[in-house]
Amino acid sequence: MIKVGILGATGYAGQEAIRILLRHKDVKITELARFSDTDEPISAVFPEFKGRIDLVCKKIDPEAIAKNVDFVFLGLPHKAAMDIVPVFMKAGKSAIDISADYRLAPDVYKMWYGAEHKDKANLSKAVYGLPELYYSDIKKAKLIANPGCYPTSVILGIAPALKAKAIDPKNIIADSKSGTSGAGRKPDSALSFCEVNENLKAYKVNEHQHSPEINKILSAVSGGAINIVFTPHLIPMNRGILSTIYLRLNKKLDTKAVLDIYKDFYKGKPFVRISDEGKFPQIKDVVCTNYCDIGLKVTGETLIVISCIDNLTKGAAGQAIQNMNIMAGFDETEGLL
Amino acid sequence: MIKVGILGATGYAGQEAIRILLRHKDVKITELARFSDTDEPISAVFPEFKGRIDLVCKKIDPEAIAKNVDFVFLGLPHKAAMDIVPVFMKAGKSAIDISADYRLAPDVYKMWYGAEHKDKANLSKAVYGLPELYYSDIKKAKLIANPGCYPTSVILGIAPALKAKAIDPKNIIADSKSGTSGAGRKPDSALSFCEVNENLKAYKVNEHQHSPEINKILSAVSGGAINIVFTPHLIPMNRGILSTIYLRLNKKLDTKAVLDIYKDFYKGKPFVRISDEGKFPQIKDVVCTNYCDIGLKVTGETLIVISCIDNLTKGAAGQAIQNMNIMAGFDETEGLL
């Protein structure tokens, strides 16, 4: 039984982490905290937890929390984690940062997030927490940079074909559609029901801050510089990301042959499911699960890949707990099925 | 051709007023304004208007606007209109206030809106703009207190039975369900898509600020003090109010007899439609229209009335323009069909 704290417990990722950890047999939640001077029972913020957990969500005090946890999840706004993570590293605790703070090299981070990185020492040791690609590194890590939601769906959809050198690395397009919880829990009239419902729009067209993250990891997979075209869209639904990915085959392969590449790549990975030929995944089959469902089709020289996740589970809190399971030596799927 | 200004042009009621007035043959919109120091073309705020109207939405300057309009619509937050209306009254212009500022007696207003009324002189002359009840007063008015959205649906659903003395005035329940645009256009995390979608809740249970307005008008209809039980609910849809009203008959009447009372009451009223026996109205038949659809059923001593409107049209901007049509001597339905 390990002791776990959640910083940023009142955001959507924090809420999802609580939900999952409440059914995790090897974990006890011991600390909940947020940026606020008001202490409040978590069930006052999220009445769904009434009768299930009676912890008070406190103001973030890293030193105090570090004494009472083995693992900490940070579901904080970007730029906040890098002030806090050092405390936990110094105290010898394990940390999983759900923000972008430990995902990018300092210069790229500065370009996209507009701030100098303040914790380069730990940044250099952080492991990118995509278990389907970096399992053994995660097993040994103390600090995880948990992947972004779009990157999770896009990278998992492209990596097998790229690794197999089956596609042109210069010609990658990802058209992603996300539910609204991806934007976080905050007052913003652009996210109000009447603006999102019965609407649909592209945003940050090829200039989303997840682009450098996708490019960094795909470049590592490919061994050469990758620079994809990436268009995110906002969809009137709460949860889920579906990425439709357009790739150019550089050898003659049919759908079945590519499916074999993907099935082989993800063999033994409990959270990736490959659809049979002629079938494609849909959001509702992955919502509230940690699965990434992938379907694909070859048409001429084009390989169309469709990759689906729940942005709050596999795209955030679920993957974070999958990482914790690996780091702590638990069953990788504990709490997640 | 009259000249019309809209104050609060960037709210949902203002937007709806622009939409309707753009197809009104006797009106030219000459002024758009809001509380903001930034001048901006209205099509920059609402791109739907691109190519249709090229007015700039300016900071509210009542004196300047009064010189360039015959009629003014005020779609401002409560407590703002009473500072501005006097300017238009003094200039001899007609004003239709969509807020609550001219609907209640000063003491009641203070109790529910928490402010002293600053324009009692004009308040005493304002006419409650529910044309189905106050047509001839509206015709002569210079200042209209445009009804609230809930009151419109509830009062129209109850008035005929109450006027006919067919029901117990002490035993009136209105269970109202509203789309989210009723809450206005503003940043508020409680109104964000993820909070409203796949959710449903009652709020301000029997303490909504529309209660005194409903009670005031129904008391006037009845000739005695009315104090209804009123529960509003927030529904995951953009537009529309459906009120399910429970009344106690004080004489033996069947559904057909009550339908006759309602049909008779609304004879010649172009925007009220009474459903045939066995049929009930639904939101989608009134959305984006100025209709109030009403259906009813007698069961034992209980009369169930269902009353539907679009909260932004009959519940706000549409009714305001219906009032303008009556005041200006236009066809009552101009721009509204």
Added chain:
Amino acid sequence: MIKVGILGATGYAGQEAIRILLRHKDVKITELARFSDTDEPISAVFPEFKGRIDLVCKKIDPEAIAKNVDFVFLGLPHKAAMDIVPVFMKAGKSAIDISADYRLAPDVYKMWYGAEHKDKANLSKAVYGLPELYYSDIKKAKLIANPGCYPTSVILGIAPALKAKAIDPKNIIADSKSGTSGAGRKPDSALSFCEVNENLKAYKVNEHQHSPEINKILSAVSGGAINIVFTPHLIPMNRGILSTIYLRLNKKLDTKAVLDIYKDFYKGKPFVRISDEGKFPQIKDVVCTNYCDIGLKVTGETLIVISCIDNLTKGAAGQAIQNMNIMAGFDETEGLL
């Protein structure tokens, strides 16, 4: 470890039962069946189950199924269960019928469902599976009539006040709002997305088939004949029922006093949560849970009670499994938290 079968596994209640039972530590699903001549893996019908359960959903063959289960859940259309239940009773197995077939006396059943009851022998032994009212009967039962979704929310909202003789039993109004899954999984253009979305309507106004079920149980609670006014509404959301209930107090009680009656009534019941004074429940806090959340307010002589459940969980499959837990001697909450 008991063996469980689900008949009607491809309906929404069947799907929900599978979801819950997959995380139930004392159960193994051994049989899935439906009315269809096509055998199909359940994961072909519901791809969400891919990799989680590989059973084939077969044509219903009660005799064969009875040999391979200890418990059976019947999530079939009304009028189908009464042909099948006798087989399981004869084989000494336990059955939980989620349809209406074992809820009503034969004459009432015939009036509302239009068919003669074919299994009066077992009907007389069936126990109404509302654990908060009939725990000890359920414990001894072999056949459960699992409550309807509306009745669950309405009865739980009224029973404490009625039992305490605090309200007028002749003056009960329930205004219920349901998500669309309550209508079942079937082709019906009235249930299509475009008809339900951005719409809201009342239906079967005071003539819903759940009325006699509510009246029967409330009459038993009260000791006299109850005949409530009941208006169901269809809401554009997938899951959840919120019932707003209007009762007339027959003694002077304030909100706090009534809250005490409710808290006392549900003391020790793990799935009913009473909101604090001034708070009211909302759908999203009970969705995908087996909770019934209840809030209330006294205003004058009126008691307003708001009762929320998930129609597929506490209103169908979750409650069915709660019943199974009680019957089998498991922890009442196993699989349900």
Added chain:
Amino acid sequence: MIKVGILGATGYAGQEAIRILLRHKDVKITELARFSDTDEPISAVFPEFKGRIDLVCKKIDPEAIAKNVDFVFLGLPHKAAMDIVPVFMKAGKSAIDISADYRLAPDVYKMWYGAEHKDKANLSKAVYGLPELYYSDIKKAKLIANPGCYPTSVILGIAPALKAKAIDPKNIIADSKSGTSGAGRKPDSALSFCEVNENLKAYKVNEHQHSPEINKILSAVSGGAINIVFTPHLIPMNRGILSTIYLRLNKKLDTKAVLDIYKDFYKGKPFVRISDEGKFPQIKDVVCTNYCDIGLKVTGETLIVISCIDNLTKGAAGQAIQNMNIMAGFDETEGLL
């Protein structure tokens, strides 16, 4: 004043045509018909029309209808129009077919719709009713093949760049997202609210029947064979199509230069609006309008074009009425603003 009939008046396109024609000053609707033996007032099918139009929707009798109309709109299932159109052509009337029956060459039609074409004579005279491309042909036509919804959004988004020979015609990808009304008004459990809401999926991946239509028209624009990659997606909203189109520039052009090409191409076209640099269109600005809003961005060699329409207006009934306006010599925008 011309007399107009609508066949298929009870489908979504028929309903939309009625809505628009009711505010068209030069048109009188004289006939409404559908495939059904039951005559019914149209307001019984669509209560929104109560008090606005009292025509009875009759069984389709082309000869009888032809005597009482100048123009006919056919909003019928594919394969039905080709039996009926000849009657109207023979009678010298004008017809606008909203189905696919007159859009494709007979062999292509057979391949995609599975039927021999039965009216090749009129097929050869039919004009493709996309006014932004074929205005002068439409002006002289008696029979219009009204474009499909996806083709309208995709072709308008690509034609200017293709015509200007600015892009590689071999490398065109259209990723389209459609509201659910595009699937028509019919009982289908895959279209039910609970299946579509909180879900998102691709379907008919690169094998949608609109592909040959898009390819045919783009080939004509380009002067060479075009074969695009096309992925449609189903979105949980009622109305609207947003197509995100990925093109490869074959010359060095920046965003501004491409915007100039588009603005020039659509100069004087009342229903195409080009977004300013840095802005992109969204569904809610075109819903219930006949506009096609287009925004674009150059990134490296890729040109991303985003094109938005309302599938029932510009994608069906609105465009049909735009065609009628042109054919009849009315103002092109009459009834459509």
